[in-house]
Amino acid sequence: MHMHKLEKIWLIVGVSCLVLFLTTIGVSAFYLGNKPPSCLTTVDPDKVDQQKPFDKPGLHKVEGKDWDYELVYVAQAFSYNPAQVKVPLGAKVKVIATTKDVIHGFEVAGTNINMMLEPGYVSEYTTTFNKAGEYLVVCNEYCGSGHHLMFSKIEVVKQ
Amino acid sequence: MAKAELKTEQKTEIEDSSSLKGTLASVFFLGLFIVITWVSVYMLFVERF
Amino acid sequence: MINSVSAKVKVDPKDAKVSMAHFYVAFIALALGGLMGLLQVLVRSGKFELPLGIGYYEILTTHGVLMGLILTTFFIMGFQYAAVSKTAGTHSNAARRAGWIGFWLMTIGTLMAAAMILTNKASVLYTFYAPLQAHWIFYLGLTLVVVGSWVDGAAQIMTYAKWRKNNPGKPSPLLTFMAVINTVMWIVATLGVASTVLFQLLPWSLGLVDRVDVLVSRTLFWYFGHPLVYFWLLPAYMAWYVVIPKVIGGKIFSDSLARLTFILFLLFSVPVGFHHQLMEPGIDPAWKFIQVILTFMVVIPSLMTAFSLFATFERYGRSKGAKGLFGWFKVLPWNDARFTVPFIGMVAFIPAGAGGIVNASNQMDQVVHNTIWVTGHFHLTVATAVLLTFLGVSYWLVPHLTGRKLTKSMNKLAIIQGWVWFIGMTFMSVAMHLEGLLGGPRRSSFSTYGNSQQALDWIPYQIAQAVGGSILFIGIILFLIIFINLAFFAPKGEEEFPVGEAENLEEKAPLVFENWKLWLGITAVLILFAYTVPFIDIIQNAPIGSKGFKTW
Numbered sequence: 089m090h091m092h093k094l095e096k097i098w099l100i101v102g103v104s105c106l107v108l109f110l111t112t113i114g115v116s117a118f119y120l121g122n123k124p125p126s127c128l129t130t131v132d133p134d135k136v137d138q139q140k141p142f143d144k145p146g147l148h149k150v151e152g153k154d155w156d157y158e159l160v161y162v163a164q165a166f167s168y169n170p171a172q173v174k175v176p177l178g179a180k181v182k183v184i185a186t187t188k189d190v191i192h193g194f195e196v197a198g199t200n201i202n203m204m205l206e207p208g209y210v211s212e213y214t215t216t217f218n219k220a221g222e223y224l225v226v227c228n229e230y231c232g233s234g235h236h237l238m239f240s241k242i243e244v245v246k247q
Numbered sequence: 248m249a250k251a252e253l254k255t256e257q258k259t260e261i262e263d264s265s266s267l268k269g270t271l272a273s274v275f276f277l278g279l280f281i282v283i284t285w286v287s288v289y290m291l292f293v294e295r296f
Numbered sequence: 297m298i299n300s301v302s303a304k305v306k307v308d309p310k311d312a313k314v315s316m317a318h319f320y321v322a323f324i325a326l327a328l329g330g331l332m333g334l335l336q337v338l339v340r341s342g343k344f345e346l347p348l349g350i351g352y353y354e355i356l357t358t359h360g361v362l363m364g365l366i367l368t369t370f371f372i373m374g375f376q377y378a379a380v381s382k383t384a385g386t387h388s389n390a391a392r393r394a395g396w397i398g399f400w401l402m403t404i405g406t407l408m409a410a411a412m413i414l415t416n417k418a419s420v421l422y423t424f425y426a427p428l429q430a431h432w433i434f435y436l437g438l439t440l441v442v443v444g445s446w447v448d449g450a451a452q453i454m455t456y457a458k459w460r461k462n463n464p465g466k467p468s469p470l471l472t473f474m475a476v477i478n479t480v481m482w483i484v485a486t487l488g489v490a491s492t493v494l495f496q497l498l499p500w501s502l503g504l505v506d507r508v509d510v511l512v513s514r515t516l517f518w519y520f521g522h523p524l525v526y527f528w529l530l531p532a533y534m535a536w537y538v539v540i541p542k543v544i545g546g547k548i549f550s551d552s553l554a555r556l557t558f559i560l561f562l563l564f565s566v567p568v569g570f571h572h573q574l575m576e577p578g579i580d581p582a583w584k585f586i587q588v589i590l591t592f593m594v595v596i597p598s599l600m601t602a603f604s605l606f607a608t609f610e611r612y613g614r615s616k617g618a619k620g621l622f623g624w625f626k627v628l629p630w631n632d633a634r635f636t637v638p639f640i641g642m643v644a645f646i647p648a649g650a651g652g653i654v655n656a657s658n659q660m661d662q663v664v665h666n667t668i669w670v671t672g673h674f675h676l677t678v679a680t681a682v683l684l685t686f687l688g689v690s691y692w693l694v695p696h697l698t699g700r701k702l703t704k705s706m707n708k709l710a711i712i713q714g715w716v717w718f719i720g721m722t723f724m725s726v727a728m729h730l731e732g733l734l735g736g737p738r739r740s741s742f743s744t745y746g747n748s749q750q751a752l753d754w755i756p757y758q759i760a761q762a763v764g765g766s767i768l769f770i771g772i773i774l775f776l777i778i779f780i781n782l783a784f785f786a787p788k789g790e791e792e793f794p795v796g797e798a799e800n801l802e803e804k805a806p807l808v809f810e811n812w813k814l815w816l817g818i819t820a821v822l823i824l825f826a827y828t829v830p831f832i833d834i835i836q837n838a839p840i841g842s843k844g845f846k847t848w
Contacts, residue, residue, distance in 0.1 A: 267611075
């Protein structure tokens with residue numbers, strides 16, 4: 089099998105680019121800690137309300153952890169609890185969420201917070217809210233007839 | 248026979264390197280487009296929280 | 297000559313009937329699915345509401361199932377059936393019977409699924425994620441579509457096997473080889489979706505079991521879901537590699553490299569499903585990343601394809617005396633719809649591929665996951681690159697099969713159709729990509745989300761999508777006019793089935809390419825490597841399963 093010289097050049101360049109991409113995201117994920125949300129904790133989807141931390145949805149200050157706050161959400165068709173929350177600017181927050189019924193999305197528009205909520209699983213993402221403003225939390229996985237009415241709001245405010 | 252083969256092989260090689268410059272330029276353009284797209288979204292990822 | 301098939305050989309009329317039957321269903325799906333698409337973009341512009349209490353998500357489900365599953369599968373099976381008949385010889389009676397049985401199974405399955413969607417018992421979108429629970433007839437219908445496609449594929453494999461038996465020691469005709477690779481990949485891939493439907497969703501929707509393991513079901517779905525997109529793409533590649541060179545009067549750049557590309561697709565299409573599940577809980581991030589690496593491997597055959605196609609064009613152009621770096625570009629046959637329409641598809645695959653690499657880039661998916669960027673992405677891949685190629689194929693294949701001719705006026709209309717599609721898709725897809733980067737979700741009806749400023753900023757893009765979508769609908773109408781003409785009214789005559797020849801006919805394809813034990817073995821090893829450990833993890837750490845919900 090014969091391969092043209094210029095095609096070899098193209099494949100070397102192309103594959104090098106792919107390797108460069110993979111190295112960049114690999115280092116970012118596993119060395120700098122920017123892994124996609126992949127929490128392995130489970131929960132009983134029928135008894136979400138009785139289990140910690142979902143018995144108290146909302147923003148809670150925590151001590152002695154790598155993050156300052158925990159922001160807990162419970163999703164169900166077609167709402168999030170809490171429906172509105174204020175987060176202090178610059179706070180390092182662990183967002184913790186799950187669903188009581190079908191699969192929902194949890195996307196804070198205009199940010200990197202974007203995760204699937206699946207029944208029986210806890211989804212987590214830790215980040216520093218470093219830009220002030222009002223952010224829309226939107227369900228981005230189809231969940232039923234009221235899917236497009238399912239949202240919540242986060243206000244990142246200076247204190 | 249062997250000589251004739253050698254000749255045609257040389258000929259294809261010359262043709263090989265000369266006639267596909269446009270192809271190489273085109274695929275490099277395509278590669279550049281991919282790199283620009285990827286880097287732009289990566290910047291967006293880095294810049295957002 | 298191995299690859300030279302006389303241009304005069306026609307697909308046998310009995311085989312032509314099988315293919316045409318597939319095309320009728322495919323293009324009825326296109327017509328109805330297109331109408332649904334139009335309604336969606338209009339609703340989402342915020343300027344239009346659906347009459348008679350019809351639900352947006354019912355329409356969305358119809359659009360996805362008809363376009364993503366029915367149009368594609370029926371067209372591909374019809375096209376590959378004809379391609380094998382043309383290049384490996386007329387199908388035997390047994391193979392043709394398989395073709396018909398496959399066709400009817402798929403058609404009955406389609407009608408069953410359609411009945412459930414239209415009666416609003418299955419508004420679960422074409423991905424039917426549990427624990428949304430559709431009526432069992434919907435799942436059974438989709439099962440019949442898949443099983444029918446297996447029987448259909450068996451016809452191609454039988455004729456391929458017959459050719460191999462009659463031509464020992466020779467590489468099979470390129471087009472047949474490619475069709476068989478795609479069929480084999482499809483069978484390997486559909487095992488995943490068949491497992492979740494047969495063992496999980498059907499018993500659960502019938503009430504035989506109470507709960508379903510959601511993550512197992514999704515993992516099996518996406519084991520199938522990504523090779524599904526390659527199942528759409530490979531027939532387009534068949535046309536690009538083999539048909540287009542003949543249409544323009546050039547040569548296939550390299551027969552062996554084309555085969556190698558297809559082998560690579562077989563190997564790397566399947567063990568990559570996690571890149572659709574990057575944002576999900578319950579899957580180890582290391583395994584996600586391993587599948588991301590495998591996903592990047594599958595980019596390589598596309599890089600090779602890009603080079604081969606440009607090379608075919610440049611060689612042809614230079615043989616016509618074109619000068620300069622890009623002079624060959626101008627001498628391509630722009631007035632031939634059989635070339636121009638698929639060519640627009642090829643161009644669309646450049647941004648489509650770039651977007652795809654972004655989607656697969658592990659944590660970068662957080663920027664775009666389930667935003668309408670993704671919708672913009674696959675409207676470039678399947679709805680432009682693949683679809684325009686299928687339409688471009690139809691412009692010669694339909695008259696070839698019906699014994700008619702593509703007239704000059706229809707050729708002109710077909711070129712207009714291609715450019716209309718290009719314009720419409722540019723509006724729609726660019727607007728979708730941009731809105732997605734701003735966070736606009738996919739699969740959602742019009743909403744201002746409590747007058748959120750961010751959501752209000754999305755509306756102009758949604759209006760642009762409505763403009764683009766309306767233009768696309770005109771493109772579908774143009775195609776349907778041409779199709780009906782070519783099927784029933786065009787003047788009788790002979791339309792060529794263009795099958796290209798390789799540039800270097802002395803260079804025989806290595807026979808190792810036809811060593812199925814080897815390639816299927818490596819495919820299995822890769823799949824087992826990518827899935828065994830995470831799949832056991834998922835099952836071992838599973839929470840209690842989910843009851844069914846009907847939230848629509």
